[in-house]
């Protein structure tokens with residue numbers, strides 16, 4: 188499906204600009220009008236990291252007149268493996284500033300607007316306001332859902348991309364451009380349970396994958412801005428770098444979508460950290476290398492029954508939750524007891540402590556407390572009782 192161009196053409200290109208963009212101008216579909224549209228375009232790129240780096244470089248080179256960069260982080264040496272807009276001399280510099288300097292070197296006709304604050308519910312509307320298009324290079328689920336919802340409310344289309352190890356995905360979410368077009372929530376109504384999907388910082392990413400997916404995002408951005416071709420709104424691009432395989436799946440609008448469906452329940456910004464079960468830095472750190480799966484837990488419980496090993500399984504949820512469903516053999520000590528310090532006296536000092544909650548957020552927090560108290564071999568169960576019911580014991584209800 189093609190769409191009308193998002194941007195009206197600028198009045199004119201200067202002689203210097205005509206020379207610079209000549210390889211675009213001689214493509215009939217782009218031509219003078221298309222290049223003038225790019226000159227007039229205002230594009231916000233969220234994140235100057237793995238996806239944002241190649242996206243910003245190519246959007247700038249293509250002649251997008253105004254580029255916003257929403258980025259609060261600073262350049263770290265470990266970024267340079269893939270975040271190609273930054274260099275060695277940029278280490279410890281704000282990423283937005285570093286990106287702005289690289290863009291000035293590539294194309295001085297681009298105006299760069301820095302948004303150095305962390306995007307949140309208080310500033311997301313004012314940051315997004317006035318942009319024609321957003322390119323989302325966010326690496327966490329809370330921000331992704333916030334970007335989707337804010338863009339929907341402001342009626343700004345956006346190009347989404349995600350990367351992990353050798354796999355990438357990309358799509359255009361633009362329900363404002365057509366009644367049948369989905370939003371991100373139509374594709375992913377709920378975030379994965381915390382701890383189930385590792386971040387690139389935990390799981391790694393092949394550096395060049397950023398270029399593959401970032402380039403698709405820029406490609407789609409240029410098509411939308413200039414009104415050429417068939418943007419991937421309503422489709423999901425899936426890229427497998429190991430098999431060198433691109434697949435394009437149809438994504439339908441979900442009539443019951445909480446945001447863009449007929450009976451929408453999300454009518455304003457929500458608490459995205461709570462929705463996505465974001466964990467504190469301490470909890471995330473404690474969970475690295477100390478998270479077991481429900482399959483591992485089932486195996487451990489069998490060994491405990493056989494007397495081959497011993498450990499204490501602690502359910503850190505509230506009593507009313509434990510009445511709905513439970514993992515057999517768990518003792519209930521609510522999270523509050525860990526926070527006030529009472530729980531530690533109830534734990535044996537000579538046994539491994541294994542903790543679970545509903546989805547793995549609260550148990551990651553109690554894991555940090557228990558590890559801090561000296562239980563070095565303590566672990567928690569990724570996905571919690573939700574994963575237990577779905578993978579091990581579907582006979583129990585969920586809530």
Ligand SMILES: [Zn+2]
Nearest residue numbers: 370373444447
């Ligand atoms: Zn939707």
